[in-house]
Amino acid sequence: MTPAIRVTVLGAGSWGTGETIGQITAEMKMVAEGVKPCRVVCELAERHGEEMPIAAEVDAVGNEGRSAEEAYGGLRRLQPTSESRAG
Numbered sequence: 001m002t003p004a005i006r007v008t009v010l011g012a013g014s015w016g017t018g019e020t021i022g023q024i025t026a027e028m029k030m031v032a033e034g035v036k037p038c039r040v041v042c043e044l045a046e047r048h049g050e051e052m053p054i055a056a057e058v059d060a061v062g063n064e065g066r067s068a069e070e071a072y073g074g075l076r077r078l079q080p081t082s083e084s085r086a087g
Helices: 002-017 021-026 037-047 055-062 068-076
Strands: none
Touching: 021 068, 055 068
C-alpha cells in the first residue's frame, strides 16, 4: 500500500465510520506516519515555550479521541498571528 493509500485508509476510517484513529491504526498492518509523533512535537513545543495549535489539534485527534470536526472548530476560533519574530 502506498503512503497516499495509508492516509486515505486512516482518514476514511475516522471520518467515514466513526472509528477513532486509535482503533483504525490498531487494525492497520502498516505505519500511518505522523499520528504518534504529534505528542512529542507538542511536548517539545511546550518545553520551549512555543505554541503549535495545529500540532496540538492533530495530537488531540490522534491520541485523545477528539473528532476531526472538533479540531477544525478549535483552529477556526484562533486569531491569526505572525509566525516570525522580530530580532
